[in-house]
Amino acid sequence: MECQVCKQREATVHLTQIVDDDTRSLDLCEGCAKQKGVSDPVGFALGDLLQDDITSVLGAIMAPGKGAKDPKEPGEPKEPREAKDAKGGQCGRCGMSHAEFKKTGRLGCSECYRVFGEALDSVLKGMHKGVRHVGKVPAGKAQEPGAPEPVAEAKDQPAGVPTPIPPDMEQLARDLAEAVGREDFEAAAKIRDAIRAAKKSGTGAKGGAA
Amino acid sequence: MSILEHLAPVSEVSHRTGPHDKIVLSSRVRLARNLPRLPFPGHAKRGDRMKAYEELMPVVQGLGPLQGGMAEPMERLSNLDKQLLVERHIVSREHAAKGTGSGFVLNREESLCVMVNEEDHLRMQSLRPGLQLAAAWAAIDALDTELQAEVDVAFSPRYGFLTACPTNLGTGIRVSAMLHLPGLVLAEQVGQIIQAVGKLGLAVRGLYGEGTEALGNLFQVSNQMTLGESEPEIVEKLSKVILQILEHEENARKSLLGKKPRTLFNHVGRAYGILANSHTISSKETLNLLSLMWLGVDIGLLPPETRALVNELFLVTQPAHLQCLFSNKEKLGAEERDVLRSDVLRDRLARLERPDHRRLGPLGTEGPGSD
Numbered sequence: 001m002e003c004q005v006c007k008q009r010e011a012t013v014h015l016t017q018i019v020d021d022d023t024r025s026l027d028l029c030e031g032c033a034k035q036k037g038v039s040d041p042v043g044f045a046l047g048d049l050l051q052d053d054i055t056s057v058l059g060a061i062m063a064p065g066k067g068a069k070d071p072k073e074p075g076e077p078k079e080p081r082e083a084k085d086a087k088g089g090q091c092g093r094c095g096m097s098h099a100e101f102k103k104t105g106r107l108g109c110s111e112c113y114r115v116f117g118e119a120l121d122s123v124l125k126g127m128h129k130g131v132r133h134v135g136k137v138p139a140g141k142a143q144e145p146g147a148p149e150p151v152a153e154a155k156d157q158p159a160g161v162p163t164p165i166p167p168d169m170e171q172l173a174r175d176l177a178e179a180v181g182r183e184d185f186e187a188a189a190k191i192r193d194a195i196r197a198a199k200k201s202g203t204g205a206k207g208g209a210a
Numbered sequence: 211m212s213i214l215e216h217l218a219p220v221s222e223v224s225h226r227t228g229p230h231d232k233i234v235l236s237s238r239v240r241l242a243r244n245l246p247r248l249p250f251p252g253h254a255k256r257g258d259r260m261k262a263y264e265e266l267m268p269v270v271q272g273l274g275p276l277q278g279g280m281a282e283p284m285e286r287l288s289n290l291d292k293q294l295l296v297e298r299h300i301v302s303r304e305h306a307a308k309g310t311g312s313g314f315v316l317n318r319e320e321s322l323c324v325m326v327n328e329e330d331h332l333r334m335q336s337l338r339p340g341l342q343l344a345a346a347w348a349a350i351d352a353l354d355t356e357l358q359a360e361v362d363v364a365f366s367p368r369y370g371f372l373t374a375c376p377t378n379l380g381t382g383i384r385v386s387a388m389l390h391l392p393g394l395v396l397a398e399q400v401g402q403i404i405q406a407v408g409k410l411g412l413a414v415r416g417l418y419g420e421g422t423e424a425l426g427n428l429f430q431v432s433n434q435m436t437l438g439e440s441e442p443e444i445v446e447k448l449s450k451v452i453l454q455i456l457e458h459e460e461n462a463r464k465s466l467l468g469k470k471p472r473t474l475f476n477h478v479g480r481a482y483g484i485l486a487n488s489h490t491i492s493s494k495e496t497l498n499l500l501s502l503m504w505l506g507v508d509i510g511l512l513p514p515e516t517r518a519l520v521n522e523l524f525l526v527t528q529p530a531h532l533q534c535l536f537s538n539k540e541k542l543g544a545e546e547r548d549v550l551r552s553d554v555l556r557d558r559l560a561r562l563e564r565p566d567h568r569r570l571g572p573l574g575t576e577g578p579g580s581d
Contacts, residue, residue, distance in 0.1 A: 094249040108253035110364035130438020133370025
């Protein structure tokens, strides 16, 4: 089989597309495949081919003098991938596209967090305990006004909720946390044992109000 | 000349001690920080990467705790030097692969290290022997605060400290401890522990971090979530979980010693036998057997002062240390290293008394432990 581009060498790279009943295929020699950007059939991201409109990929390869797009290149608007992700946007500062973020899972610069904010929140939800920062804040930078601070609530026992732990157990739990905090593990182990003993004997069993 | 000459001598490193260091070998806390106006290192062109490097290296070197320490650009290091730093857990494997535009700064005590242009512009870590997570956090928190007085770092009130990978977003903190769990491995309970720890949102990894094997019964436990929890909460959670794993490991050892003493003695005795008598041995086998030697010290089969020797062997039998300390050759092949490693082990263990179960008193009359 000869290469469909140079029509000289033996074709060793074969691309096939099936849409409904329509099958299209492209046979290239190694030289032309390399030139058109499909040198490594595995590296040529099979995923890209499957995701995108393959016709345009094949079209781009077939078009004389025009190689397949490097999907990493912040591309021309013609490419369907870019058009599709236009709503996801592209970072104006570092050029990171939404598609690239999705592919690598990495952001390009701090500005990207503003650009991809919406898409990011769903990713963050599955990844972290919350989607808002709780913790150290640089000096002189205030926490976002009005931002919910779920942990602050969790810390101070909400007044209305009946606590299942009798007061002495609560104190023990606090002591334990404190001992762990100052890395006094011997004390921590003793308190832990005390809590266990109390739970076992029933003195520390869940208090009535429920 | 090797970077080894500028690091603390192996004999000193192997004598470092900390609370609970029989089971918790080391504690580590690292923070990820970035400059607000330059692309993250992985996405930056050479020029921007160099800008970040040139801005940050002098600032980092000037921070109080790092003054008078070591500062090296990665491109100046040989592959062997880089591997040495990885074996010491001073830089990450990822950072060791870096060249121009990346570097690290290490304090004299080797307890604080800052990597410049790793995955983030700054990766700052605090390393301590034994279980000392709160102390490690306090040290790196102070360094970070000092840094932030010198440079602006990327921060959003909503997302916290901004990082190249969203998995580090928020606090940018990774709190981890290296645990030696031969008891749980021998009792075949370690799988349950890993599962339970996983349910708490914590990760368990091998000796050199992400994607590495749990050699030598060593497991690294760390937090995965960095957003929505404060640093002290994360540190405390890890401390509590580790304390529990510690208890399980102690119980597993006690129960093995009570029910199957012979199995334990057999493992330790054979480990000693192979280490002290082999004529070629891989680094993987060495790590696994040295782990059993540690166990032998812990349960009293070997004298307590053997522990530092085992620590030392653990370090010097790893490929880069082995080559730097015991070979004049430019580069050793894997087979040559295996032979050299066995020579070193035979030599060091020749003077060591054999593991002796009589140190523990007479064995019970319940007959040989099963299995």
